[in-house]
Amino acid sequence: MTTITEPSGSDSTGAFKLSMLLNDTRYRALTFQFIALVAIIAAMAFIGGNLVRNLAEAGLNISYDFLGTQAGYDINQQPIPFESTDTHGRAAIVGLMNTLIVAFLACVSATVIGVIAGVLRLSPNWLVRKIMSFYVEIFRNVPVLIWILIIFSVLINATPSPRDFRGENPAASMWFFDSFAITNRGMYMPKPEFGPGAWFVVLAFVASIIGIFALRRYARNELFDKGRVVPILWPSVALFFVPVILVQLIMGSPISLEYPALKGFNFQGGMGLRGSLIALWFALAIYTGAFIAENVRAGILAVSKGQTEAAGALGMRPGRIMSLVVLPQALRVIIPPLISQYLNITKNSSLAIAVGYMDLTGTLGGITLLQTGRAIEAVLMLMMFYLIISLGISFFMNIYNNAMKLKER
Amino acid sequence: MADSKAQSVAFVRKTPIPQAPPPISEAGPLAWIRTNLFSGVFNSILTIIAFYVVIRFVMGVFPWFYNGVWDASSIRECKDKLDGLTGGCFAVLADRWDHLLFGFSYPPEGYWRIVLSFVLLMVAAAPLLFANLPRKMLYFTGFFPFLAYWLIWGGSIWVSMTLLAIIIATGFIYRLVAIQIDVEMRKIVAMGIGAICGVGLAYLLYLGASELSFIAGSIGTEGIVALIANKAFWAASIFTYVFFIPMGIFIGYAIYNSYEDGGLVSVVAALLFFGVAISYLVGPIWMGVNFILPIELEAVASRDMGGFMLNMVLGTVCVSLSIPLGIVLALGRQSDMPLIKGVCVVFIEFIRGVPLITLLFVANVMLAYFLPPSSNFDLILRVIIMITMFSAAYIAEVIRGGLAALPKGQYEAADSLGLNYNQATQLIILPQALKISIPGIVNVAVGLFKDTTLVSIISMFDLVGMIRGPIQNSTEWISVYWEVYGFGALLFFVVCYSISQYSQWLERQLATDHR
Numbered sequence: 001m002t003t004i005t006e007p008s009g010s011d012s013t014g015a016f017k018l019s020m021l022l023n024d025t026r027y028r029a030l031t032f033q034f035i036a037l038v039a040i041i042a043a044m045a046f047i048g049g050n051l052v053r054n055l056a057e058a059g060l061n062i063s064y065d066f067l068g069t070q071a072g073y074d075i076n077q078q079p080i081p082f083e084s085t086d087t088h089g090r091a092a093i094v095g096l097m098n099t100l101i102v103a104f105l106a107c108v109s110a111t112v113i114g115v116i117a118g119v120l121r122l123s124p125n126w127l128v129r130k131i132m133s134f135y136v137e138i139f140r141n142v143p144v145l146i147w148i149l150i151i152f153s154v155l156i157n158a159t160p161s162p163r164d165f166r167g168e169n170p171a172a173s174m175w176f177f178d179s180f181a182i183t184n185r186g187m188y189m190p191k192p193e194f195g196p197g198a199w200f201v202v203l204a205f206v207a208s209i210i211g212i213f214a215l216r217r218y219a220r221n222e223l224f225d226k227g228r229v230v231p232i233l234w235p236s237v238a239l240f241f242v243p244v245i246l247v248q249l250i251m252g253s254p255i256s257l258e259y260p261a262l263k264g265f266n267f268q269g270g271m272g273l274r275g276s277l278i279a280l281w282f283a284l285a286i287y288t289g290a291f292i293a294e295n296v297r298a299g300i301l302a303v304s305k306g307q308t309e310a311a312g313a314l315g316m317r318p319g320r321i322m323s324l325v326v327l328p329q330a331l332r333v334i335i336p337p338l339i340s341q342y343l344n345i346t347k348n349s350s351l352a353i354a355v356g357y358m359d360l361t362g363t364l365g366g367i368t369l370l371q372t373g374r375a376i377e378a379v380l381m382l383m384m385f386y387l388i389i390s391l392g393i394s395f396f397m398n399i400y401n402n403a404m405k406l407k408e409r
Numbered sequence: 410m411a412d413s414k415a416q417s418v419a420f421v422r423k424t425p426i427p428q429a430p431p432p433i434s435e436a437g438p439l440a441w442i443r444t445n446l447f448s449g450v451f452n453s454i455l456t457i458i459a460f461y462v463v464i465r466f467v468m469g470v471f472p473w474f475y476n477g478v479w480d481a482s483s484i485r486e487c488k489d490k491l492d493g494l495t496g497g498c499f500a501v502l503a504d505r506w507d508h509l510l511f512g513f514s515y516p517p518e519g520y521w522r523i524v525l526s527f528v529l530l531m532v533a534a535a536p537l538l539f540a541n542l543p544r545k546m547l548y549f550t551g552f553f554p555f556l557a558y559w560l561i562w563g564g565s566i567w568v569s570m571t572l573l574a575i576i577i578a579t580g581f582i583y584r585l586v587a588i589q590i591d592v593e594m595r596k597i598v599a600m601g602i603g604a605i606c607g608v609g610l611a612y613l614l615y616l617g618a619s620e621l622s623f624i625a626g627s628i629g630t631e632g633i634v635a636l637i638a639n640k641a642f643w644a645a646s647i648f649t650y651v652f653f654i655p656m657g658i659f660i661g662y663a664i665y666n667s668y669e670d671g672g673l674v675s676v677v678a679a680l681l682f683f684g685v686a687i688s689y690l691v692g693p694i695w696m697g698v699n700f701i702l703p704i705e706l707e708a709v710a711s712r713d714m715g716g717f718m719l720n721m722v723l724g725t726v727c728v729s730l731s732i733p734l735g736i737v738l739a740l741g742r743q744s745d746m747p748l749i750k751g752v753c754v755v756f757i758e759f760i761r762g763v764p765l766i767t768l769l770f771v772a773n774v775m776l777a778y779f780l781p782p783s784s785n786f787d788l789i790l791r792v793i794i795m796i797t798m799f800s801a802a803y804i805a806e807v808i809r810g811g812l813a814a815l816p817k818g819q820y821e822a823a824d825s826l827g828l829n830y831n832q833a834t835q836l837i838i839l840p841q842a843l844k845i846s847i848p849g850i851v852n853v854a855v856g857l858f859k860d861t862t863l864v865s866i867i868s869m870f871d872l873v874g875m876i877r878g879p880i881q882n883s884t885e886w887i888s889v890y891w892e893v894y895g896f897g898a899l900l901f902f903v904v905c906y907s908i909s910q911y912s913q914w915l916e917r918q919l920a921t922d923h924r
Contacts, residue, residue: 029746037748050779052623055778123452124444146897146901150898153891347764351863353766354866361767383763
């Protein structure tokens with residue numbers, strides 16, 4: 001300590017002194033960061049040491065071997081086949097797929113609900129406006145968990161049980177020519193069966209999608225280059241349906257539908273959506289839809305009225321004003337908050353555990369964690385999965401956002 | 410002329426005609442209906458559909474309320490009373506009112522304590538919310554947390570009062586060292602404090618380094634990951650070993666060096682006093698005072714907290730703790746120092762990328778592994794830590810938006826006035842940035858308050874936990890759901906809606922632009 005007692009520095013020109021580490025702004029940041037680095041290392045050491053000691057005390061170790069052992073539990077909603085003899089690792093994958101399924105379904109429906117509600121909140125119709133603000137306020141100010149539980153309870157208590165479909169004069173009946181059944185265990189609907197030659201139909205479908213995009217591009221070029229308006233909507237609809245149906249008929253119906261039927265105590269065959277999935281999907285969609293409605297409303301209000309008036313002065317019709325002038329500008333305001341709403345949906349889908357839908361949290365963070373006791377490994381993996389999903393969504397949405405952004409020079 | 414004209418004409422009106430009412434199609438309710446409800450074909454269809462929806466809704470809900478049973482002891486009795494009519498069974502609310510609000514194991518004779526804390530919370534929050542109230546009320550706001558802790562958790566009042574006294578004493582020590590003593594005196598203090606801190610820091614770093622080598626020793630070297638981890642921990646421990654003495658000397662020197670302006674030495678002296686007092690003085694003082702003047706309430710354990718009260722406690726505590734933490738994180742993220750910035754970015758992005766429920770899992774099953782084996786944090790405290798970190802990350806992002814929205818000229822003006830970083834931040838930057846961020850912060854606060862219901866998933870009995878657990882599993886109220894969830898929704902709606910209305914009012918109050 002004796003070597004560094006020189007606080008005064010009146011004649012120093014360029015010579016480095018230790019006190020400059022504190023008093024000179026050129027070096028002070030370095031000093032602070034070095035101290036912070038050492039402090040962080042020490043804190044990490046403290047936490048890590050505790051971890052090692054606690055694990056040793058409990059006779060545990062960190063190991064991911066449990067992912068390869070037999071799971072021993074069933075998953076009620078299976079996008080890929082899963083038996084209770086499969087591994088915990090496969091259970092986690094099934095859970096991940098279930099998370100992605102419900103998040104995707106909820107994102108799409110929340111966007112539709114949100115856009116409709118947001119536009120209707122600006123409607124000139126007083127009654128519609130009031131109903132929509134009622135919807136938005138009521139859903140925004142009540143926890144999503146309560147909505148999930150309410151909708152789940154309603155689904156269980158207010159829909160018929162499979163038993164009610166039985167007998168000569170059943171209490172409940174299936175919808176749409178005996179193809180849909182809504183029960184308190186879930187919804188059952190026809191499943192497409194891919195027979196031989198089915199890929200021709202799929203190919204036709206892909207080709208017609210490409211065709212629709214090509215048509216839109218052509219129409220756009222025609223409009224911008226020659227000022228000629230090419231109709232898009234009806235040709236697109238025709239392109240979407242006609243080729244697929246034609247190929248299906250010509251090939252002799254390679255894609256058939258498997259209908260659900262009441263066998264034993266429940267419906268068998270077809271595609272089943274568990275009540276928990278429907279409740280979660282519906283609750284997330286309608287809850288986040290209220291938030292998206294506010295974003296859409298703010299986006300439309302952000303486009304100045306002069307834009308609408310100027311477009312009107314150019315002689316545009318109201319529909320074209322909306323689609324060519326107002327919406328493209330509103331979209332730029334809407335997209336960034338929309339990204340975070342999608343992220344919220346994905347994160348809120350982890351509430352599936354409250355209604356027993358086996359998503360990532362239900363499998364990896366729920367039953368696997370309880371059965372194997374591997375708390376640290378399971379929770380860390382769970383966080384990693386969610387982090388990757390979140391980063392992925394924001395990455396792709398940011399690409400879209402950059403494409404839509406105002407191009408400034 | 411005028412006279413003759415007047416006589417020649419049969420009748421001249423002397424007073425003006427009273428204004429005729431506008432035609433019925435242009436004013437009054439009919440016109441309003443026409444412009445607002447039936448202004449076109451499309452609108453008329455919309456109106457008719459909307460009317461149909463509203464009427465169906467009212468017809469469904471009204472008898473449910475009208476026939477509602479408020480007085481029954483079980484769902485079966487309720488159904489008997491209804492006798493086939495549609496009606497809500499609100500008796501469950503009357504029967505389980507206390508459980509819904511206070512949880513099922515809080516002592517009933519102590520309910521007044523919670524009600525009183527709630528009322529006092531309103532009083533304490535008032536001067537923060539409304540700027541025209543007397544500023545003296547802020548003293549009560551500062552006093553409130555200690556009072557509320559005593560009221561809710563019980564025990565001796567002197568525990569929290571001692572804590573308060575120590576905090577006040579810390580403030581006095583800071584003032585004493587920073588302002589009141591002269592430079593010669595401060596030089597002596599700085600020497601002492603510098604020596605203590607230097608030695609203390611060196612010792613802490615030595616402990617950290619030993620811990621690191623302990624970890625490295627227990628990892629083993631089989632497998633590539635373990636090998637890398639092992640080497641990394643050895644490297645870190647050697648790094649810390651090398652620097653523990655120089656760091657101690659440097660810190661001691663830095664504290665000593667600040668005796669002239671009093672900055673660092675007074676902060677460190679105050680913190681040192683606070684740490685020592687918390688560790689060694691709290692116990693003896695409160696026990697001593699309590700022996701002389703016992704003021705005690707029945708102590709209630711944390712696990713007995715429940716019902717809506719738990720949501721309120723978690724919401725209030727976590728919001729008030731996460732705002733300062735969020736400000737620190739936001740400033741850290743804006744910092745020029747890459748290390749500080751990196752740490753803040755990683756923390757914020759990590760927390761924002763994972764769902765709150767996984768953080769609650771961490772609090773529930775994982776956090777205990779990271780704390781010293783002897784320590785005994787109860788679940789509510791661990792949950793508060795995790796929720797606070799969660800909302801701090803979101804608030805940090807909101808405040809970062811506010812900081813970014815400030816024109817660069819504000820930063821440059823502060824620099825040109827010769828303000829240093831602390832002064833510029835406190836006096837120029839933060840007041841403006843926080844004002845811009847108010848709506849965002851309120852949004853996060855409302856979201857956080859709603860998210861406190863998630864603790865029901867890690868089997869804490871908050872409002873939702875009470876409903877899902879003790880109420881719906883009881884034999885009396887086995888399949889009641891609309892009534893109880895509706896009640897929960899109503900409570901949350903009232904609180905959240907009032908907060909958001911307040912924030913909109915505040916935004917209008919603070920608007921300084923003239924548009």
